Amino acid sequence: SQTIHQWPATLVQPVGSPLSLECTVEGTSNPNLYWYRQAAGRGLQLLFYSVGIGQISSEVPQNLSASRPQDRQFILSSKKLLLSDSGFYLCAWSVGGAHNQPQHFGDGTRLSIL
Amino acid sequence: TQLLEQSPQFLSIQEGENLTVYCNSSSVFSSLQWYRQEPGEGPVLLVTVVTGGEVKKLKRLTFQFGDARKDSSLHITAAQPGDTGLYLCAGPSNFGNEKLTFGTGTRLTIIP
Numbered sequence: 105s106q107t108i109h110q111w112p113a114t115l116v117q118p119v120g121s122p123l124s125l126e127c128t129v130e131g132t133s134n135p136n137l138y139w140y141r142q143a144a145g146r147g148l149q150l151l152f153y154s155v156g157i158g159q160i161s162s163e164v165p166q167n168l169s170a171s172r173p174q175d176r177q178f179i180l181s182s183k184k185l186l187l188s189d190s191g192f193y194l195c196a197w198s199v200g201g202a203h204n205q206p207q208h209f210g211d212g213t214r215l216s217i218l
Numbered sequence: 219t220q221l222l223e224q225s226p227q228f229l230s231i232q233e234g235e236n237l238t239v240y241c242n243s244s245s246v247f248s249s250l251q252w253y254r255q256e257p258g259e260g261p262v263l264l265v266t267v268v269t270g271g272e273v274k275k276l277k278r279l280t281f282q283f284g285d286a287r288k289d290s291s292l293h294i295t296a297a298q299p300g301d302t303g304l305y306l307c308a309g310p311s312n313f314g315n316e317k318l319t320f321g322t323g324t325r326l327t328i329i330p
Binding site for chain 2: 145146148155200203208209
């Protein structure tokens with residue numbers, strides 16, 4: 105069966121520090137991968153998605169970036185965090201190359217910027 | 219831009235009561251998905267509705283897709299504390315089926 109791992113679960117970082125959040129998927133090949141940010145108790149804002157290695161689509165201008173160095177690895181990064189980067193970050197995967205597929209989420213990372 | 223508006227934003231009811239939450243759009247969707255999210259976790263898929271007018275039941279939860287495929291509802295019968303959570307609807311983007319547009323969410327609290 106497929107599993108998705110996202111870490112760390114919580115992170116407290118000072119303003120201006122770098123960021124690296126990692127997400128890996130097991131049990132499937134060539135998945136679509138996604139990074140979302142969620143404001144408290146609200147819907148999901150898509151940040152980045154990827155349909156293949158090295159292919160990254162950015163949805164919202166920001167100081168974050170994403171990379172997909174391996175088929176089942178998706179990384180969210182920043183060189184210098186801002187206070188506004190605080191939030192709940194979720195990684196997800198879906199079956200690649202198919203229509204109307206559900207997305208499967210990790211347990212999220214709670215990021216607090218001080 | 220496709221938007222999915224959910225109502226109500228917050229709902230707090232007593233255990234045993236019935237409730238309905240709504241997901242509405244001015245855009246047509248090829249399908250809609252419903253997710254439930256508990257605090258500190260990622261959303262989990264409940265159901266996908268594909269055909270206009272379709273009704274799907276999952277135990278005490280009944281999901282309906284509007285005839286015009288622009289809206290959906292979730293009805294819960296005899297709500298239980300375990301139903302507490304954030305309910306999100308989502309539909310495939312017209313700009314690429316690999317993306318989903320998520321609704322604004324309904325925060326449901328069932329009081330024991």
